[in-house]
Amino acid sequence: MPPPVLAYADADNPWFSWQFLQQNTDAVLAALREHAQLTAEAVLLATLVSVPLAVLAYWFRRLTGPILALTGVLYTIPSLALFALLAPFVGVGQATVLVGLVTYALLVIVRNTVAGLSQVPEPVRDAARGMGYGRFGQLWRIDLPLALPGILTGVRLATVSTVALVTVGVLIGHGGLGEFLTIGFRAGYKSEVMTATIIIFLLGLALDLVLAGLGRLLTPWTRSRAR
Amino acid sequence: MTLFQQAIQWLNDPLNWTNPGGIFDRLVEHLRISAAAVLLGCLIAWPLGLWLGHRRRGGGAVITVSNVTLAVPTLSLLTLISLTALGIGQTAVILALTVFAIPPLLANAYTGLREVDPQVRDAARGMGLSGWQMLWRVELPLSVPYLAAGFRTAAVQVVATAALAALVAGGGLGEIISEGFGLGINVAGGQIIAGGLLVAGLALLVEGTFAVVERLVTPRPLRRARGMRRAGATAANV
Numbered sequence: 001m002p003p004p005v006l007a008y009a010d011a012d013n014p015w016f017s018w019q020f021l022q023q024n025t026d027a028v029l030a031a032l033r034e035h036a037q038l039t040a041e042a043v044l045l046a047t048l049v050s051v052p053l054a055v056l057a058y059w060f061r062r063l064t065g066p067i068l069a070l071t072g073v074l075y076t077i078p079s080l081a082l083f084a085l086l087a088p089f090v091g092v093g094q095a096t097v098l099v100g101l102v103t104y105a106l107l108v109i110v111r112n113t114v115a116g117l118s119q120v121p122e123p124v125r126d127a128a129r130g131m132g133y134g135r136f137g138q139l140w141r142i143d144l145p146l147a148l149p150g151i152l153t154g155v156r157l158a159t160v161s162t163v164a165l166v167t168v169g170v171l172i173g174h175g176g177l178g179e180f181l182t183i184g185f186r187a188g189y190k191s192e193v194m195t196a197t198i199i200i201f202l203l204g205l206a207l208d209l210v211l212a213g214l215g216r217l218l219t220p221w222t223r224s225r226a227r
Numbered sequence: 228m229t230l231f232q233q234a235i236q237w238l239n240d241p242l243n244w245t246n247p248g249g250i251f252d253r254l255v256e257h258l259r260i261s262a263a264a265v266l267l268g269c270l271i272a273w274p275l276g277l278w279l280g281h282r283r284r285g286g287g288a289v290i291t292v293s294n295v296t297l298a299v300p301t302l303s304l305l306t307l308i309s310l311t312a313l314g315i316g317q318t319a320v321i322l323a324l325t326v327f328a329i330p331p332l333l334a335n336a337y338t339g340l341r342e343v344d345p346q347v348r349d350a351a352r353g354m355g356l357s358g359w360q361m362l363w364r365v366e367l368p369l370s371v372p373y374l375a376a377g378f379r380t381a382a383v384q385v386v387a388t389a390a391l392a393a394l395v396a397g398g399g400l401g402e403i404i405s406e407g408f409g410l411g412i413n414v415a416g417g418q419i420i421a422g423g424l425l426v427a428g429l430a431l432l433v434e435g436t437f438a439v440v441e442r443l444v445t446p447r448p449l450r451r452a453r454g455m456r457r458a459g460a461t462a463a464n465v
Contacts (some may be wrong), residue, residue, distance in 0.1 A: 170394070
Protein backbone atom coordinates (compact mmCIF):
# COMPACT_ATOMS: atom_id res chain seq x y z
CA MET A 1 0.00 0.00 0.00
CA PRO A 2 1.56 3.35 -0.98
CA PRO A 3 1.47 6.05 1.71
CA PRO A 4 -1.95 7.66 1.52
CA VAL A 5 -2.17 11.13 0.04
CA LEU A 6 -3.72 13.30 2.70
CA ALA A 7 -5.59 16.53 2.81
CA TYR A 8 -4.41 18.89 5.52
CA ALA A 9 -6.41 21.52 7.32
CA ASP A 10 -5.10 25.00 6.59
CA ALA A 11 -2.92 27.12 8.84
CA ASP A 12 -3.89 26.32 12.41
CA ASN A 13 -2.57 23.11 13.95
CA PRO A 14 -4.98 21.86 16.63
CA TRP A 15 -4.46 18.64 18.60
CA PHE A 16 -7.64 17.23 17.17
CA SER A 17 -9.82 18.19 14.24
CA TRP A 18 -12.91 16.52 12.84
CA GLN A 19 -12.08 18.17 9.56
CA PHE A 20 -9.01 15.97 9.19
CA LEU A 21 -11.09 12.87 9.76
CA GLN A 22 -13.81 13.98 7.34
CA GLN A 23 -11.38 14.84 4.58
CA ASN A 24 -9.38 11.64 4.92
CA THR A 25 -12.08 9.11 5.74
CA ASP A 26 -11.08 6.72 2.94
CA ALA A 27 -7.37 6.75 3.78
CA VAL A 28 -8.12 6.24 7.48
CA LEU A 29 -10.48 3.34 6.76
CA ALA A 30 -7.96 1.68 4.43
CA ALA A 31 -5.25 1.94 7.09
CA LEU A 32 -7.64 0.70 9.76
CA ARG A 33 -8.49 -2.29 7.59
CA GLU A 34 -4.81 -3.17 7.10
CA HIS A 35 -4.19 -2.70 10.83
CA ALA A 36 -7.08 -4.94 11.89
CA GLN A 37 -6.24 -7.56 9.28
CA LEU A 38 -2.56 -7.76 10.30
CA THR A 39 -3.58 -8.04 13.95
CA ALA A 40 -6.15 -10.76 13.33
CA GLU A 41 -3.81 -12.82 11.15
CA ALA A 42 -0.92 -12.46 13.58
CA VAL A 43 -2.92 -13.43 16.66
CA LEU A 44 -4.57 -16.35 14.86
CA LEU A 45 -1.24 -17.72 13.60
CA ALA A 46 0.39 -17.15 16.98
CA THR A 47 -2.41 -19.06 18.71
CA LEU A 48 -2.11 -21.93 16.24
CA VAL A 49 1.62 -22.18 17.00
CA SER A 50 1.53 -21.39 20.72
CA VAL A 51 -1.13 -23.78 21.95
CA PRO A 52 0.58 -26.92 20.55
CA LEU A 53 3.89 -25.62 21.96
CA ALA A 54 2.26 -25.14 25.36
CA VAL A 55 0.75 -28.64 25.20
CA LEU A 56 4.22 -30.05 24.47
CA ALA A 57 5.58 -28.11 27.44
CA TYR A 58 2.73 -29.47 29.58
CA TRP A 59 3.10 -33.11 28.51
CA PHE A 60 6.88 -33.24 28.63
CA ARG A 61 8.09 -31.33 31.69
CA ARG A 62 11.63 -31.44 30.37
CA LEU A 63 10.59 -29.28 27.41
CA THR A 64 8.91 -26.58 29.54
CA GLY A 65 12.15 -24.73 30.30
CA PRO A 66 13.53 -24.71 26.73
CA ILE A 67 10.18 -23.72 25.17
CA LEU A 68 9.67 -20.83 27.59
CA ALA A 69 13.32 -19.77 27.20
CA LEU A 70 13.13 -19.79 23.39
CA THR A 71 9.91 -17.78 23.22
CA GLY A 72 11.39 -15.48 25.90
CA VAL A 73 14.48 -14.78 23.80
CA LEU A 74 12.33 -14.11 20.71
CA TYR A 75 10.22 -11.73 22.82
CA THR A 76 13.29 -9.87 24.08
CA ILE A 77 14.57 -9.04 20.58
CA PRO A 78 13.30 -5.52 19.83
CA SER A 79 10.70 -5.28 17.07
CA LEU A 80 12.80 -2.85 15.05
CA ALA A 81 15.75 -5.26 15.11
CA LEU A 82 13.53 -8.19 14.17
CA PHE A 83 12.11 -6.35 11.16
CA ALA A 84 15.64 -5.33 10.20
CA LEU A 85 16.82 -8.94 10.39
CA LEU A 86 13.81 -10.26 8.44
CA ALA A 87 13.30 -7.61 5.75
CA PRO A 88 16.46 -8.27 3.67
CA PHE A 89 15.52 -11.96 3.45
CA VAL A 90 11.71 -11.97 3.38
CA GLY A 91 11.33 -8.66 1.53
CA VAL A 92 9.45 -5.49 2.44
CA GLY A 93 5.93 -6.85 2.45
CA GLN A 94 3.16 -7.66 4.87
CA ALA A 95 4.69 -11.11 5.33
CA THR A 96 7.68 -9.63 7.18
CA VAL A 97 5.47 -7.63 9.52
CA LEU A 98 3.31 -10.69 10.09
CA VAL A 99 6.27 -12.93 10.99
CA GLY A 100 7.51 -10.28 13.43
CA LEU A 101 4.12 -9.86 15.08
CA VAL A 102 3.63 -13.63 15.45
CA THR A 103 7.07 -13.94 17.03
CA TYR A 104 6.09 -11.44 19.70
CA ALA A 105 2.69 -12.89 20.48
CA LEU A 106 4.13 -16.39 21.08
CA LEU A 107 5.53 -15.83 24.58
CA VAL A 108 2.37 -14.36 26.08
CA ILE A 109 0.07 -17.06 24.73
CA VAL A 110 2.45 -19.94 25.51
CA ARG A 111 3.03 -18.71 29.06
CA ASN A 112 -0.65 -18.24 29.84
CA THR A 113 -1.65 -21.54 28.21
CA VAL A 114 0.97 -23.43 30.23
CA ALA A 115 -0.33 -21.70 33.37
CA GLY A 116 -3.90 -22.63 32.43
CA LEU A 117 -3.02 -26.28 31.75
CA SER A 118 -1.02 -26.58 34.99
CA GLN A 119 -4.05 -25.42 36.93
CA VAL A 120 -6.13 -28.44 35.90
CA PRO A 121 -6.61 -30.20 39.25
CA GLU A 122 -4.86 -33.54 39.66
CA PRO A 123 -8.08 -35.34 40.82
CA VAL A 124 -9.80 -34.24 37.61
CA ARG A 125 -6.99 -35.65 35.50
CA ASP A 126 -7.06 -38.81 37.60
CA ALA A 127 -10.80 -39.18 37.03
CA ALA A 128 -10.32 -38.64 33.29
CA ARG A 129 -7.72 -41.39 33.17
CA GLY A 130 -10.02 -43.64 35.21
CA MET A 131 -12.82 -43.08 32.71
CA GLY A 132 -10.52 -44.42 30.01
CA TYR A 133 -9.55 -41.20 28.21
CA GLY A 134 -6.40 -41.51 26.15
CA ARG A 135 -3.80 -38.77 25.99
CA PHE A 136 -5.47 -36.88 23.13
CA GLY A 137 -9.01 -37.52 24.34
CA GLN A 138 -8.13 -36.13 27.74
CA LEU A 139 -6.40 -33.13 26.19
CA TRP A 140 -9.32 -32.30 23.92
CA ARG A 141 -12.23 -33.06 26.28
CA ILE A 142 -10.76 -32.22 29.69
CA ASP A 143 -7.48 -30.29 29.78
CA LEU A 144 -7.98 -27.71 27.02
CA PRO A 145 -11.54 -26.72 28.03
CA LEU A 146 -10.41 -26.24 31.62
CA ALA A 147 -7.37 -24.25 30.46
CA LEU A 148 -9.52 -22.06 28.22
CA PRO A 149 -9.66 -19.06 30.61
CA GLY A 150 -5.83 -19.04 30.71
CA ILE A 151 -5.55 -19.37 26.93
CA LEU A 152 -8.03 -16.53 26.45
CA THR A 153 -6.13 -14.28 28.86
CA GLY A 154 -3.02 -14.89 26.77
CA VAL A 155 -4.83 -14.23 23.50
CA ARG A 156 -6.34 -11.01 24.86
CA LEU A 157 -2.99 -9.67 26.08
CA ALA A 158 -1.37 -10.69 22.79
CA THR A 159 -4.10 -8.96 20.78
CA VAL A 160 -3.83 -5.65 22.63
CA SER A 161 -0.05 -5.55 22.37
CA THR A 162 -0.14 -6.63 18.71
CA VAL A 163 -2.49 -3.75 17.86
CA ALA A 164 0.09 -1.39 19.34
CA LEU A 165 3.03 -3.18 17.72
CA VAL A 166 1.68 -3.12 14.14
CA THR A 167 2.71 0.55 14.05
CA VAL A 168 6.41 -0.40 13.97
CA GLY A 169 5.67 -1.91 10.55
CA VAL A 170 5.97 1.62 9.11
CA LEU A 171 9.67 0.85 8.85
CA ILE A 172 8.86 -1.46 5.94
CA GLY A 173 5.81 0.36 4.67
CA HIS A 174 3.09 -1.78 6.27
CA GLY A 175 2.26 -0.20 9.60
CA GLY A 176 -1.51 0.18 9.21
CA LEU A 177 -2.46 3.32 11.11
CA GLY A 178 1.20 3.71 12.09
CA GLU A 179 1.74 5.36 8.69
CA PHE A 180 -0.26 8.34 9.96
CA LEU A 181 2.00 8.63 13.00
CA THR A 182 5.19 9.03 10.98
CA ILE A 183 3.61 11.08 8.17
CA GLY A 184 1.95 13.37 10.71
CA PHE A 185 5.22 13.61 12.63
CA ARG A 186 7.19 14.62 9.54
CA ALA A 187 4.56 17.19 8.59
CA GLY A 188 4.35 18.38 12.21
CA TYR A 189 0.58 17.91 11.94
CA LYS A 190 -0.79 17.17 15.42
CA SER A 191 -4.35 16.12 14.56
CA GLU A 192 -3.10 13.38 12.29
CA VAL A 193 -0.92 11.82 15.01
CA MET A 194 -3.62 12.24 17.65
CA THR A 195 -6.38 10.81 15.46
CA ALA A 196 -4.31 7.74 14.60
CA THR A 197 -3.39 7.24 18.28
CA ILE A 198 -7.02 7.40 19.37
CA ILE A 199 -8.19 5.01 16.66
CA ILE A 200 -5.43 2.50 17.47
CA PHE A 201 -6.31 2.68 21.16
CA LEU A 202 -10.02 2.18 20.42
CA LEU A 203 -9.24 -0.73 18.08
CA GLY A 204 -7.30 -2.47 20.86
CA LEU A 205 -10.09 -1.82 23.35
CA ALA A 206 -12.78 -3.06 20.93
CA LEU A 207 -10.93 -6.28 20.08
CA ASP A 208 -10.28 -6.88 23.79
CA LEU A 209 -13.98 -6.51 24.57
CA VAL A 210 -14.95 -8.83 21.70
CA LEU A 211 -12.54 -11.49 22.98
CA ALA A 212 -13.78 -11.01 26.56
CA GLY A 213 -17.35 -11.57 25.32
CA LEU A 214 -16.26 -14.61 23.35
CA GLY A 215 -14.58 -15.96 26.49
CA ARG A 216 -17.79 -15.61 28.48
CA LEU A 217 -19.72 -17.49 25.80
CA LEU A 218 -17.14 -20.27 25.62
CA THR A 219 -16.77 -20.81 29.35
CA PRO A 220 -20.26 -20.60 30.88
CA TRP A 221 -19.14 -22.69 33.88
CA THR A 222 -16.77 -19.99 35.18
CA ARG A 223 -19.72 -17.62 35.54
CA SER A 224 -21.92 -20.00 37.53
CA ARG A 225 -19.02 -20.71 39.87
CA ALA A 226 -18.45 -17.02 40.49
CA ARG A 227 -22.10 -16.45 41.44
CA MET B 228 28.26 -12.27 -1.46
CA THR B 229 25.41 -13.21 0.84
CA LEU B 230 23.57 -10.63 2.91
CA PHE B 231 25.02 -12.11 6.05
CA GLN B 232 28.55 -11.71 4.76
CA GLN B 233 27.75 -8.11 3.86
CA ALA B 234 26.62 -7.54 7.45
CA ILE B 235 29.85 -9.03 8.82
CA GLN B 236 31.83 -6.89 6.40
CA TRP B 237 29.98 -3.77 7.52
CA LEU B 238 30.65 -4.61 11.15
CA ASN B 239 34.31 -5.27 10.36
CA ASP B 240 34.92 -1.80 8.99
CA PRO B 241 36.46 0.18 11.89
CA LEU B 242 35.19 3.46 10.44
CA ASN B 243 31.60 2.28 10.90
CA TRP B 244 32.39 2.12 14.61
CA THR B 245 34.39 5.30 15.13
CA ASN B 246 32.90 7.77 12.61
CA PRO B 247 30.71 10.57 13.97
CA GLY B 248 27.28 8.93 14.10
CA GLY B 249 29.00 5.54 14.05
CA ILE B 250 28.25 2.58 16.28
CA PHE B 251 30.05 3.96 19.36
CA ASP B 252 28.25 7.31 19.18
CA ARG B 253 24.89 5.63 18.70
CA LEU B 254 25.53 3.14 21.49
CA VAL B 255 26.36 5.92 23.96
CA GLU B 256 23.22 7.82 22.91
CA HIS B 257 21.15 4.67 23.22
CA LEU B 258 22.43 3.86 26.70
CA ARG B 259 22.14 7.46 27.90
CA ILE B 260 18.52 7.75 26.75
CA SER B 261 17.64 4.35 28.25
CA ALA B 262 19.34 5.02 31.59
CA ALA B 263 17.63 8.39 31.94
CA ALA B 264 14.21 6.89 31.18
CA VAL B 265 14.61 3.97 33.59
CA LEU B 266 15.92 6.17 36.42
CA LEU B 267 13.14 8.70 35.93
CA GLY B 268 10.67 5.81 35.92
CA CYS B 269 12.10 4.49 39.20
CA LEU B 270 11.85 7.93 40.82
CA ILE B 271 8.16 8.10 39.94
CA ALA B 272 7.00 4.48 40.16
CA TRP B 273 8.84 3.12 43.19
CA PRO B 274 7.70 5.65 45.83
CA LEU B 275 4.15 5.43 44.48
CA GLY B 276 4.12 1.62 44.30
CA LEU B 277 5.70 1.20 47.75
CA TRP B 278 3.26 3.65 49.29
CA LEU B 279 0.22 2.01 47.66
CA GLY B 280 1.49 -1.43 48.67
CA HIS B 281 2.14 -0.26 52.21
CA ARG B 282 -1.36 1.22 52.48
CA ARG B 283 -2.65 -1.98 50.79
CA ARG B 284 -4.88 -0.24 48.33
CA GLY B 285 -4.93 1.03 44.77
CA GLY B 286 -4.36 -2.41 43.22
CA GLY B 287 -7.06 -1.76 40.64
CA ALA B 288 -5.39 1.49 39.61
CA VAL B 289 -2.01 -0.23 39.22
CA ILE B 290 -3.51 -2.87 36.91
CA THR B 291 -5.39 -0.22 34.92
CA VAL B 292 -2.16 1.75 34.38
CA SER B 293 -0.38 -1.28 32.95
CA ASN B 294 -3.30 -2.32 30.77
CA VAL B 295 -3.77 1.16 29.34
CA THR B 296 -0.09 1.63 28.52
CA LEU B 297 -0.14 -1.80 26.87
CA ALA B 298 -2.69 -0.51 24.35
CA VAL B 299 -0.83 2.71 23.52
CA PRO B 300 1.77 2.25 20.76
CA THR B 301 5.26 3.42 21.67
CA LEU B 302 5.42 5.16 18.34
CA SER B 303 2.30 7.18 19.22
CA LEU B 304 3.82 8.59 22.38
CA LEU B 305 7.16 9.22 20.68
CA THR B 306 5.53 11.21 17.89
CA LEU B 307 2.98 12.96 20.14
CA ILE B 308 5.51 14.13 22.71
CA SER B 309 7.90 15.24 19.97
CA LEU B 310 5.15 17.51 18.61
CA THR B 311 4.58 19.27 21.94
CA ALA B 312 6.49 22.35 23.05
CA LEU B 313 9.36 20.05 24.11
CA GLY B 314 10.26 19.68 20.47
CA ILE B 315 11.98 16.90 18.59
CA GLY B 316 14.96 15.34 20.33
CA GLN B 317 16.21 13.27 23.20
CA THR B 318 14.07 14.92 25.94
CA ALA B 319 10.88 13.90 24.18
CA VAL B 320 12.21 10.38 23.66
CA ILE B 321 13.23 10.02 27.32
CA LEU B 322 9.78 11.15 28.52
CA ALA B 323 7.98 8.76 26.15
CA LEU B 324 10.14 5.82 27.26
CA THR B 325 9.61 6.72 30.92
CA VAL B 326 5.89 6.23 30.44
CA PHE B 327 6.58 2.65 29.34
CA ALA B 328 9.09 2.00 32.13
CA ILE B 329 6.58 2.90 34.85
CA PRO B 330 4.05 -0.01 34.65
CA PRO B 331 6.46 -2.89 35.38
CA LEU B 332 8.23 -0.87 38.10
CA LEU B 333 4.96 0.17 39.70
CA ALA B 334 3.29 -3.24 39.50
CA ASN B 335 6.26 -5.09 40.95
CA ALA B 336 6.80 -2.59 43.77
CA TYR B 337 3.12 -2.86 44.67
CA THR B 338 3.03 -6.66 44.41
CA GLY B 339 6.27 -6.98 46.39
CA LEU B 340 4.77 -5.18 49.37
CA ARG B 341 1.42 -6.93 49.08
CA GLU B 342 3.17 -10.32 49.13
CA VAL B 343 4.81 -9.65 52.51
CA ASP B 344 3.48 -12.28 54.93
CA PRO B 345 0.74 -10.74 57.10
CA GLN B 346 2.20 -12.59 60.11
CA VAL B 347 5.51 -10.81 59.56
CA ARG B 348 3.70 -7.48 59.50
CA ASP B 349 1.81 -8.43 62.67
CA ALA B 350 5.05 -9.36 64.39
CA ALA B 351 6.63 -6.07 63.31
CA ARG B 352 3.67 -4.13 64.64
CA GLY B 353 3.80 -6.15 67.87
CA MET B 354 7.44 -5.13 68.29
CA GLY B 355 6.28 -1.53 68.24
CA LEU B 356 7.51 -0.49 64.81
CA SER B 357 5.84 2.58 63.37
CA GLY B 358 4.47 2.64 59.84
CA TRP B 359 7.66 4.17 58.42
CA GLN B 360 9.92 1.80 60.34
CA MET B 361 7.92 -1.18 59.14
CA LEU B 362 8.13 0.01 55.54
CA TRP B 363 11.86 0.75 55.75
CA ARG B 364 13.08 -2.19 57.85
CA VAL B 365 10.63 -5.00 57.11
CA GLU B 366 8.57 -4.56 53.97
CA LEU B 367 11.20 -2.94 51.74
CA PRO B 368 13.94 -5.56 52.32
CA LEU B 369 11.44 -8.37 51.75
CA SER B 370 10.30 -6.91 48.45
CA VAL B 371 13.77 -6.34 46.99
CA PRO B 372 13.46 -9.39 44.68
CA TYR B 373 10.26 -7.94 43.23
CA LEU B 374 11.84 -4.52 42.79
CA ALA B 375 14.75 -6.18 40.99
CA ALA B 376 12.39 -8.15 38.73
CA GLY B 377 10.51 -4.97 37.86
CA PHE B 378 13.75 -3.11 37.20
CA ARG B 379 14.92 -5.86 34.87
CA THR B 380 11.65 -5.88 32.92
CA ALA B 381 11.62 -2.10 32.66
CA ALA B 382 15.27 -1.88 31.62
CA VAL B 383 14.91 -4.49 28.88
CA GLN B 384 11.73 -2.90 27.60
CA VAL B 385 13.23 0.58 27.52
CA VAL B 386 16.46 -0.53 25.82
CA ALA B 387 14.36 -2.39 23.25
CA THR B 388 11.95 0.46 22.54
CA ALA B 389 14.73 3.09 22.54
CA ALA B 390 15.54 1.67 19.10
CA LEU B 391 12.33 3.30 17.86
CA ALA B 392 13.71 6.74 18.76
CA ALA B 393 15.33 6.70 15.34
CA LEU B 394 11.90 7.05 13.74
CA VAL B 395 11.49 10.45 15.43
CA ALA B 396 15.07 11.62 14.90
CA GLY B 397 15.94 10.87 18.52
CA GLY B 398 19.23 9.02 17.99
CA GLY B 399 20.29 5.65 19.36
CA LEU B 400 21.27 2.42 17.64
CA GLY B 401 17.99 2.38 15.71
CA GLU B 402 19.47 5.14 13.52
CA ILE B 403 21.76 2.56 11.90
CA ILE B 404 18.74 0.48 10.84
CA SER B 405 16.63 3.43 9.80
CA GLU B 406 19.54 4.89 7.81
CA GLY B 407 19.95 1.52 6.08
CA PHE B 408 16.29 1.40 5.10
CA GLY B 409 16.65 4.97 3.85
CA LEU B 410 19.45 3.87 1.52
CA GLY B 411 17.42 0.87 0.38
CA ILE B 412 17.69 -2.85 1.02
CA ASN B 413 19.65 -3.51 -2.17
CA VAL B 414 22.32 -0.97 -1.28
CA ALA B 415 22.46 -1.30 2.50
CA GLY B 416 21.12 -4.79 3.24
CA GLY B 417 24.30 -5.57 5.17
CA GLN B 418 24.02 -2.42 7.28
CA ILE B 419 20.35 -3.16 8.07
CA ILE B 420 21.18 -6.66 9.27
CA ALA B 421 24.21 -5.42 11.20
CA GLY B 422 22.02 -2.82 12.93
CA GLY B 423 19.45 -5.48 13.73
CA LEU B 424 22.14 -7.69 15.24
CA LEU B 425 23.51 -4.80 17.35
CA VAL B 426 20.10 -3.80 18.72
CA ALA B 427 19.06 -7.40 19.39
CA GLY B 428 22.42 -8.17 20.99
CA LEU B 429 22.20 -5.17 23.29
CA ALA B 430 18.68 -6.12 24.44
CA LEU B 431 19.72 -9.71 25.16
CA LEU B 432 22.84 -8.50 26.97
CA VAL B 433 20.80 -6.19 29.21
CA GLU B 434 18.29 -8.99 29.88
CA GLY B 435 21.10 -11.39 30.80
CA THR B 436 22.93 -8.89 32.98
CA PHE B 437 19.90 -7.93 35.02
CA ALA B 438 18.78 -11.55 35.29
CA VAL B 439 22.09 -12.17 37.10
CA VAL B 440 21.64 -9.04 39.23
CA GLU B 441 18.10 -10.13 40.11
CA ARG B 442 19.42 -13.51 41.22
CA LEU B 443 22.21 -11.95 43.28
CA VAL B 444 19.94 -9.63 45.24
CA THR B 445 17.38 -12.37 45.90
CA PRO B 446 18.13 -14.14 49.20
CA ARG B 447 18.46 -17.90 48.66
CA PRO B 448 15.28 -18.95 50.52
CA LEU B 449 13.22 -16.61 48.33
CA ARG B 450 14.61 -17.90 45.02
CA ARG B 451 12.19 -20.81 44.80
CA ALA B 452 9.22 -18.46 44.59
CA ARG B 453 10.66 -16.89 41.45
CA GLY B 454 8.40 -18.78 39.05
CA MET B 455 5.36 -17.59 40.96
CA ARG B 456 6.57 -14.02 40.89
CA ARG B 457 7.13 -14.00 37.14
CA ALA B 458 3.71 -15.52 36.58
CA GLY B 459 2.07 -12.97 38.85
CA ALA B 460 3.79 -10.15 37.03
CA THR B 461 2.70 -11.31 33.57
CA ALA B 462 0.21 -8.55 32.94
CA ALA B 463 2.89 -5.95 33.60
CA ASN B 464 5.61 -7.77 31.69
CA VAL B 465 3.93 -7.51 28.32
